[in-house]
Amino acid sequence: MQVVADVIAQFTGAERRGAFFIALATALLGLAMAVTGNGDSFGAHGALVLAASIITIFCLIRSFDKPEPSSERLQSYYDEPTKAGIVLAMAWAVLGLFVGDWVAWLLVYPDLTFDAAWASFGRIRPVHTTGVIFGFGGNALIATSFYVLQRTTRARLPDQLSPWFVLWGYNLFCVIAVTGYLMGVTQSKEYAEPEWYADIWLVVVWVTYFAIYLRTLVRRKEPHIYVANWYYMAFILVVAILHIVNNLAVPISFGSAKSYSAFSGVQDAMTQWWYGHNAVAFFLTAGFLGMMYYYLPKRAGRPIYSYRMSIISFWGITFFYMWAGSHHLHYTALPQWVQSLGMTFSVMLLVPSWASAGNALLTLNGAWDKVRDDATLRFMMVAAVFYGLSTFEGSFMAIRSVNSLSHYTDWTIGHVHAGALGWVAMITFGAIYASVPWLWKTRGMYSARLVEAHFWLAVAGTVIYVFAMWNSGIIQGLMWRTYTEGGTLAYTFTDSLVAMRPYYMARAIGGLFFLIGALIGCYNIWMTIRMARVSATNTAADLQDAPVAALQPGE
Amino acid sequence: MAIEERDAHSGYLTTGHEWNGIKELNTPVPRAVYFFLIATAIFSFAYWVLMPSWPTGVSFTRGLLGNDQRSIVAKSVRQADLERGVWTKRIASESYSAVQANPDLMKLVRESGRTLFGDNCAACHGADARGGKGFPNLTASSWIWGGSPEAIAETIRVGVNSPHKDSRISQMLAFGRNQMVSREEALNVAEYVRSLSDAGPVREPAGKLAAGKQVFLKNCASCHGDDGKGKNDVGAPDLTDRSWIYGGDLESIYQTIWNGRQGRMPSWENRLSDLDRKILTLYVVDLRTPR
Numbered sequence: 001m002q003v004v005a006d007v008i009a010q011f012t013g014a015e016r017r018g019a020f021f022i023a024l025a026t027a028l029l030g031l032a033m034a035v036t037g038n039g040d041s042f043g044a045h046g047a048l049v050l051a052a053s054i055i056t057i058f059c060l061i062r063s064f065d066k067p068e069p070s071s072e073r074l075q076s077y078y079d080e081p082t083k084a085g086i087v088l089a090m091a092w093a094v095l096g097l098f099v100g101d102w103v104a105w106l107l108v109y110p111d112l113t114f115d116a117a118w119a120s121f122g123r124i125r126p127v128h129t130t131g132v133i134f135g136f137g138g139n140a141l142i143a144t145s146f147y148v149l150q151r152t153t154r155a156r157l158p159d160q161l162s163p164w165f166v167l168w169g170y171n172l173f174c175v176i177a178v179t180g181y182l183m184g185v186t187q188s189k190e191y192a193e194p195e196w197y198a199d200i201w202l203v204v205v206w207v208t209y210f211a212i213y214l215r216t217l218v219r220r221k222e223p224h225i226y227v228a229n230w231y232y233m234a235f236i237l238v239v240a241i242l243h244i245v246n247n248l249a250v251p252i253s254f255g256s257a258k259s260y261s262a263f264s265g266v267q268d269a270m271t272q273w274w275y276g277h278n279a280v281a282f283f284l285t286a287g288f289l290g291m292m293y294y295y296l297p298k299r300a301g302r303p304i305y306s307y308r309m310s311i312i313s314f315w316g317i318t319f320f321y322m323w324a325g326s327h328h329l330h331y332t333a334l335p336q337w338v339q340s341l342g343m344t345f346s347v348m349l350l351v352p353s354w355a356s357a358g359n360a361l362l363t364l365n366g367a368w369d370k371v372r373d374d375a376t377l378r379f380m381m382v383a384a385v386f387y388g389l390s391t392f393e394g395s396f397m398a399i400r401s402v403n404s405l406s407h408y409t410d411w412t413i414g415h416v417h418a419g420a421l422g423w424v425a426m427i428t429f430g431a432i433y434a435s436v437p438w439l440w441k442t443r444g445m446y447s448a449r450l451v452e453a454h455f456w457l458a459v460a461g462t463v464i465y466v467f468a469m470w471n472s473g474i475i476q477g478l479m480w481r482t483y484t485e486g487g488t489l490a491y492t493f494t495d496s497l498v499a500m501r502p503y504y505m506a507r508a509i510g511g512l513f514f515l516i517g518a519l520i521g522c523y524n525i526w527m528t529i530r531m532a533r534v535s536a537t538n539t540a541a542d543l544q545d546a547p548v549a550a551l552q553p554g555e
Numbered sequence: 556m557a558i559e560e561r562d563a564h565s566g567y568l569t570t571g572h573e574w575n576g577i578k579e580l581n582t583p584v585p586r587a588v589y590f591f592l593i594a595t596a597i598f599s600f601a602y603w604v605l606m607p608s609w610p611t612g613v614s615f616t617r618g619l620l621g622n623d624q625r626s627i628v629a630k631s632v633r634q635a636d637l638e639r640g641v642w643t644k645r646i647a648s649e650s651y652s653a654v655q656a657n658p659d660l661m662k663l664v665r666e667s668g669r670t671l672f673g674d675n676c677a678a679c680h681g682a683d684a685r686g687g688k689g690f691p692n693l694t695a696s697s698w699i700w701g702g703s704p705e706a707i708a709e710t711i712r713v714g715v716n717s718p719h720k721d722s723r724i725s726q727m728l729a730f731g732r733n734q735m736v737s738r739e740e741a742l743n744v745a746e747y748v749r750s751l752s753d754a755g756p757v758r759e760p761a762g763k764l765a766a767g768k769q770v771f772l773k774n775c776a777s778c779h780g781d782d783g784k785g786k787n788d789v790g791a792p793d794l795t796d797r798s799w800i801y802g803g804d805l806e807s808i809y810q811t812i813w814n815g816r817q818g819r820m821p822s823w824e825n826r827l828s829d830l831d832r833k834i835l836t837l838y839v840v841d842l843r844t845p846r
Contacts, residue, residue, distance in 0.1 A: 344599035366564035492673025
């Protein structure tokens with residue numbers, strides 16, 4: 001709790017009052033929700049918001065009378081939110097991966113639900129997806145974006161309150177989301193399950209996030225805006241648009257968690273997959289490309305291979321991805337012309353995607369000895385390779401005739417995890433292992449060998465997972481379309497489930513490897529932070545920060 | 556401000572920008588990138604010309620190939636029907652006994668019947684058709700609604716206690732709960748019913764069985780028959796065989812008598828074609844035929 005008190009002690013009087021009024025406002029909001037939604041899960045979420053706000057108010061009051069911070073703080077980057085974001089990201093990683101592996105075992109042993117509604121597949125699967133995508137990925141993106149933004153603009157974050165509001169509000173959203181699923185609250189839209197009130201709250205948080213970005217960028221001391229920031233900005237801006245449009249809905253009352261979507265039928269499906277695929281594009285790709293563009297060259301100590309290729313890739317990715325969503329609806333009631341557009345734009349999308357992966361890998365030219373020796377950099381290298389592999393696979397699967405085999409099978413699950421484990425998680429672990437020593441000012445991670453162990457567990461887990469799902473998916477797809485000589489289906493659906501079982505076991509084991517790797521990572525990070533506290537006087541650490549005088553101070 | 560440097564490793568100039576130590580090379584975009592950009596664009600343009608692709612307000616460009624997924628599916632379904640017609644027509648038109656007598660046709664019935672049964676019936680009756688608690692075993696017990704192919708076909712068509720207008724209707728009353736028999740009478744008749752199929756040594760005083768028989772004749776015989784062998788026309792199961800839907804131990808029989816039973820089976824008339832239902836009928840009959 002000392003950490004929280006220290007953070008508040010760094011707040012100015014105005015920031016403390018601002019935080020207090022925000023927390024008071026959310027407390028009242030939570031109270032109102034708890035009262036109007038009494039007896040509904042909406043009320044339970046009101047109580048949760050109220051509790052979170054009261055704890056915050058309590059923390060604020062305890063440190064309210066601390067002296068004002070000295071203005072010296074404005075001469076350095078504001079990294080406390082980044083530190084908190086990294087810790088939160090790792091916590092969500094463990095939760096999300098644990099639940100993911102649980103779901104994987106549930107598919108092997110379908111009776112593993114303890115006859116409880118909350119433990120059924122339909123409820124814990126979104127806990128997994130939200131936990132890893134939004135909890136782990138989102139916190140990692142917010143944390144690293146604050147870090148990268150300040151250093152590549154040479155400007156301190158504009159104030160100290162709004163980054164904490166973003167972090168606090170975003171995690172509150174994630175908690176509302178996953179607790180909601182367990183209670184059965186869902187919009188039934190993949191990756192957009194949270195109901196209307198959580199969605200509105202996220203808009204408020206997200207606009208604040210975007211404002212932080214703009215307010216810092218306008219005060220930048222660097223003449224040019226670095227590529228990483230293009231990607232982070234595209235991520236924030238487009239996710240806001242996607243989120244607002246796909247979640248347009250009418251609540252059945254202001255005291256209920258339930259709402260009805262503004263769209264129906266095939267329009268609903270198209271809006272959902274325009275959202276869904278662009279969530280992959282702008283959350284899981286653009287955001288993490290931003291991360292890659294800073295941490296990979298930084299760690300490798302090499303210049304970016306080609307500035308021109310960065311430009312082509314950025315505009316190619318942002319332009320082509322917008323059209324690709326309809327490839328999720330091949331051979332459905334969606335008009336064929338929309339499918340054609342989705343397919344052709346997905347094919348063209350391969351080129352800028354590979355240009356990005358190539359730009360990353362070619363940046364490593366001249367630093368391959370480091371890749372060999374340094375597991376942190378190797379995490380990022382493997383991430384770029386998996387990015388290339390899964391974008392190729394994605395474009396391939398978007399071709400209608402391929403899709404007729406792959407769609408609805410585990411091949412899709414394998415593809416998603418090649419991207420999510422191989423690309424998103426690996427680049428994040430690389431970035432986290434790079435930034436923890438920078439942030440806590442230690443010479444390096446507590447144990448380089450544990451980073452190495454994490455790396456091999458992560459690679460092994462991903463490869464086992466992906467191969468298992470390729471096999472399972474293709475077998476499944478073929479069994480569904482195999483006919484007897486008489487012209488009738490050769491296999492029942494259950495036959496295909498029986499055939500998939502060994503692969504489901506392999507998948508669950510691969511997932512377990514990945515989870516153990518993340519746990520080792522948590523331990524290593526924890527020990528590094530402890531090490532930093534012990535040797536707090538250590539000033540010889542490799543400080544990455546710009547010279548103090550060269551920094552644009554906060555507002 | 557922008558000071559270009561030459562990178563010693565690659566030999567390229569940097570752009571002269573630097574962010575927190577990160578520089579960028581001004582390397583030209585590799586030719587391959589342009590080549591594949593153009594190649595995929597050409598592929599896309601060709602695809603747009605040939606296939607339905609761009610909206611034109613109220614309609615869309617239909618493409619030179621005239622490809623239309625809806626008519627393609629309709630055509631393939633017709634084609635597949637035609638190919639299957641070689642044998643499906645015979646199954647549809649010939650009598651049950653004629654099909655049963657034809658080994659070639661029965662091979663096809665077993666093949667397609669297995670997947671039809673697996674995808675539609677196995678969820679309740681089990682993949683091996685042996686049922687489970689609450690769901691009849693189709694391979695061993697006597698038929699509740701009649702075992703002739705015609706009777707089985709009718710059960711599949713209309714279902715049991717289903718919303719179909721011709722549904723087979725059957726309900727065993729809650730004799731105990733609705734106070735038609737006392738607790739003691741229920742216990743006695745349960746004992747008696749168990750003895751009908753269990754020829755083992757009598758564990759209860761014979762008087763109890765006799766009393767149970769009286770309760771049976773008064774309350775149960777109208778549906779299950781004086782001999783307990785059941786009646787197909789009201790869907791009353793045979794109580795003298797060894798198979799039970801809801802369990803044959805004393806406790807389960809007592810529960811059945813006390814709370815009544817009303818099983819359900821969906822009607823398949825609107826879900827499966829006449830042909831598929833006929834194949835299923837033949838398949839189910841065949842399951843019981845000793846080979």
